Amino acid sequence: MKSFDYIIVGAGIAGLSVAAELAQRGPVLVIEREAHPGFHATGRSAALYAETYGPPVIRALTIASRASMRRRRRGFRKPRC
Ligand SMILES: Cc1cc2nc3c(=O)[nH]c(=O)nc-3n(C[C@H](O)[C@H](O)[C@H](O)COP(=O)(O)OP(=O)(O)OC[C@H]3O[C@@H](n4cnc5c(N)ncnc54)[C@H](O)[C@@H]3O)c2cc1C
Known part of the structure; x- marks a missing residue:
């Protein structure tokens, strides 16, 4: 049986973002x-x-994610327009 170090409940952007970060650890x-x-x-x-969208906590999270969003990672591609 396979074992895991982390279990994430929910495969929305929040859960998958946390999963992508944790996957570097286990x-x-x-x-x-x-x-x-x-x-x-x-x-x-x-x-x-949008850094100006939502209540203060959402705006703070959005701003805190900027560096991560700009960092290009293997397996992630720029969207095609
Ligand atoms: C119409 C619309 C437009 C938007 N546009 C923008 C935008 O332009 N920019 C922006 O920054 N934000 C935008 N948002 C907000 C953004 O989409 C949400 O803040 C974000 O997608 C929330 O992600 P989440 O992972 O927290 O939730 P969700 O995407 O809802 O994911 C939660 C997941 O958890 C699963 N889940 C819950 N409970 C369980 C359980 N007990 N067991 C297993 N699975 C479970 C659910 O099925 C779901 O898949 C928009 C939202 C809407 C509705």
């Missing part, structure tokens, strides 16, 4: 109740980066 299992990832809010997002 095996991660992501559990999703729907048939595929990004089924709920993530699948509806317009995917705009």
Whole structure:
């Protein structure tokens, strides 16, 4: 039986982002109740980066994610327009 160091519940952008970070430290299992990832809010997002959107905690999280969003990682590609 395979073992994991981390278990993430929910394969939206939040869960998958945490999973991607933790995967650098050890095996991660992501559990999703729907048939595929990004089924709920993530699948509806317009995917705009807006530092002025939402209440203070959301704005702080958005700003804190800027460096990570700009960092290019293996396996991630710039979206095609
Ligand atoms: C119409 C719309 C447009 C948007 N546009 C933008 C935008 O332009 N820019 C922006 O920054 N944000 C935008 N947002 C907000 C953004 O989409 C959300 O903040 C973000 O997707 C939330 O991600 P999440 O992973 O927290 O939640 P979700 O995407 O909802 O993921 C949570 C996941 O957890 C799963 N889950 C929950 N409980 C369990 C359980 N017990 N067991 C297993 N799985 C479980 C759910 O099935 C779901 O897949 C928009 C939102 C909407 C609705």
